[in-house]
Amino acid sequence: METELVLHKTAIFFEYDVKKQFQIVLVSIKESNQMAHMDRKMNRLALEKSPYLRHHALNPVDWYPWGEEAFEKARKEDKPIFLSIGYASCHWCHVMERESFEDLDVAEVLNRYFVSVKVDKEERPDVDHVHMSFCQAMTGDGGWPMTLILTPERKPFFAATYLPKETKGQHMGLLEVLARITALWQEEKERVLSSADFAVEAVLSVQKERKEGDLDDEIQKKAFASLISIYDEHQGGFFQAPKFPLTHHLFYLLWYYKTTGEEKALDMLEKSLMSMYKGGLFDHAGGGFYRYAVDERWLIPHFEKMLYDNALLSRLYLSAYAVTGRALYKKVSVRTLDFLLEHLKDGEGAFYASMDADSEGEEGKFYLFEKEELLSLLGEERGKEFARFYGVEEKGNFEGKNILNLYEKPLQDLLEEEPETIMESRKKVLMYREQRVQPAMDDKILSSWNGMVLETLSMAGRLLEEKRYTNAARDLFNFIEEKMTDEKGILHGVYREGLGETEAFLDGYVHVLHGLLALYENTLEKRYLSLGKKLGDQIIERFFNGKVFQLSGKYHETLSIPAEEIFDSATPSGNSEAVRAMARLYSFTGEERYLQVMEKVFMELSGEIIENPKGFSGILLSYDVWMHGPREIVLSGKREDPVFREMLKILQKTELTGITLAVHDPREKEESEKIFSFIRETENGAASVFFCKDHSCSLPVETVEELLESLMKF
Structure with a gap:
């Protein structure tokens, strides 16, 4: 049967005589099984800073990091590039490594017929994003580990996610994929190159051919619908299922409720917040959120803990607390922030990227409990109370063990204070859990995710009047400014064992900028605004x-x-x-x-x-x-004035999504005018608040009572 390459839209499919293709590769393994007797040596990834890449340094696969050395080898030896993209806390990345990348047969095939390149997606979001675009176009799906085959000129012609070593039913195995692609490359390379060109042009055309339309205010109703x-x-x-938090949708619901008064938006938001907290997505023993739930009930999580999820979710619950006044949301936010400060914070103020899903080779093992284990730890009476409270079952709710959860708790119980005995038992359970083998930590520091944390900590310090969060935000920005910015003022994307080589990408710049603006709103120090403006100018110029x-x-x-x-x-x-x-x-x-x-x-x-x-x-x-102009609140007056201080306290406890807060002392007019375009003040310099829309301001509000009334309407 002739090997055939079939193109359909942007997808690429292969049809083969399987027996013929396997002979090419598998016979060569039998003829030369040298690797079975070789001493295991470190490959080039041992020289990388990324924990994910270093983790693969002892694989028998001759890995290269993404770079010209690998591409030159591919061109010189006329071999396709095997590209594998993942990240340190990814469970299925670990599975594929154990099954395939530590396997001598797979390594022999890759080393003989391919140039193998390993990428940490968090270190190179650009490489990840581009190849995810191809993966989704070719397969209709995407995820990690991501597996692609490229021409020596780095044009993809095959894409998949996790692949087992051997074919299982309709799920093609990695060895079969490699055999078939090797045959294609050797026998029909021109058609492969042509298909790669086609794939690149197809994905490029999607970027170039934007749909046209005229936006109007109806778009917000359509978005809500x-x-x-x-x-x-x-x-x-x-x-x-699977269910991700999708915080941007939930922030939108909060904004939509605030803007329109639409109660359904608030109901959707609150049900989501309650459900995510009640289920297993939240770590009820140690605080913080896992990445996503694999079931529709939010009960069974995928156990890795990511810095970005926890930064965004703690900010979301904090915003919901500021709008609704529900103490439960404050508690969830604080427990999440405390998890970050206690477990992901390094010694100099920055935050690590993630904690692994696995420990001792098992997903979730660190976080799971057997009922008898808890009864033995806490005693019969306290143990049974704790088990009832957190839904612990004799048979377990996940693979014979238990994920702590509040799934069966009625809403009213959640809104009440936890019993003192439960809090005491939880501390004891947490101390017991900490003695287990800990999940691995990805201790690289990303400017993008740390920017998210900077915004959240700054907001928490302001809304909760908690100096420890404000101080943590200051420490974090000092780290970014001193350790992640080079002598030319260029922000870098990664710090680990020194400054990473690559400049930060768009996400790094914008999240640090948002963190700076939030730090200004907290501290009212104009330096942070000036630095934020500088970053904004760099973003426009560079991106x-x-x-x-x-x-x-x-x-x-x-x-x-x-x-x-x-x-x-x-x-x-x-x-x-x-x-x-x-x-x-x-x-x-x-x-x-x-x-x-x-x-x-x-x-x-x-x-x-x-x-x-x-x-x-x-x-x-x-x-x-964009369409109607910004909404601004200007507080003007002398900082030592008691009325000014009371007004400031009220304003700093306000949820500010879509609103800009500027604070102005008439004695600092010249300095303020260098930054703000809408500074207002009364003739006598008295404490007053101006409510502005599109830089046009109301008459001043001069009493605390008037301020509270005006805030309700603004």
Whole structure:
């Protein structure tokens, strides 16, 4: 049978005479089984800083890091590139390593017929994003570990996610894939190269051919309706299983409720917040959230703990607390922040990337309990009380063991204070758990995710009047400024054992910028605003292409297609966060160029937003600033004035999504005017608050009572 390569749209499928293809590779293994007797030596990944890459340094696969050395070898030896992308806390990445990358047969095939490249997706989000675009186009799916085969010129022609070593039913195994592709490369290389060119052009055409449309205010109603269409009425959250928190959708619901008074938006938000907390997504013993739930009830998590999830979720619960006053949301936020400070914070103020899902080779082993184990630890009476409270069963609720949860608790019980005996037992359980073999830590420091934490800590310090959060935010920014910014003032993406080589990508710049603006709102130190403006100018200069923001900037490596992050996914897209940054800077400074950049992005994406508004909930938070101008609150007066201080206390406890807060002392007018475009003050310099829309302000409010009344209406 002739080997045939079939193209359908952007997908690539292979049809083969399986027996013929296996002979090519597997016979060669039998003829030369040298690797079975070789001493295991470290490959090139041993020289990398990434814990994920170093973890593969003892694989028999001759791995290369992403770089010119690997690409030159592929060109010189005329071999395809085997690209594997993953991250340190990824469970299925560990499974594929154990099954395949530590296997001598697989290593022999890869080393003989391919140039193998391993990428940490968190270290190189540009490489990950570009190849995820191909993977989704070719297969209709995506995830990690991600497996691609590229030409020596780095053009993909095969994509998949996790592959077992051997074929299982309809699930093709890695050895079979490699055998078939080796045969194709040897026998029909020109057709493979042609298909790779076609795939690149197909993905490029999606970027170039934006849908057209005219945005108007109806888009917010359409966006809300689109979220209703994917909302789980029974369990909260969106879609069925697996269920991700999708915080950008939930932030949108909170904003929509605040803006329109739509009670259904608040109901959707609160049911989601309650369900995520009640189930196993939240670590009820140690605090913090796992990455996602594999079931629709939020009961069974995927156990890795990511810095970005916990930064965003603690901020979400904190925002919900500020709007609703529910003490439960404050408790969840505080327990999440405390988890970050206690477990992911390094000794100098920055935060590590993640904790692994696995320990001792088993997913979730560190976090699970048997009922008898708890009874033995806590005693019969306290143990049974604890088991009832946290849904612990004799038979277990996950593979014979138990995930602590509050799934069966009625809402009223959740809103009440926990019994003292439960809190005491939980501390004892946590101390007991800490004696187990800990999950591995990915201790690299990412500017993007640390920027998220900076914004959250700054907001927590302001809303909760907690100096420890404010101090932690200051320490974190000092680390970013001193350790992650080079002598030329360029922000870098990664720090581990020194500064990483690669400049930060768009997500790094925008999240640090948002953190700086939040730090200003907390401390009122104008230095943070000035630094934020500087970052904003760098973002435009480095990442804006005249239409949208690109994930990789003008000084980054050129990939096979531009890395453009348009749609929100597990987190808000780079464009969503960059436009939010432009909106905030325009609101603070009044400089038209920030507005003009926003306008160009909205105009470029308008058709896409209209067609799929739920894919753009992040960017739609900034729509009103673009279309109707910013909303600003100006507090003016002498800082030592008791009325000023009381007004400031009220304003700093206000949830500020979509609102800019500026504080001005008339004695600092010259300094203020260098930054703010909308400074206002009374003739006598008395403490007063101005409510402004599109830089046009109301008459001053001069009493605390009037301020509280005006806030309700603004």
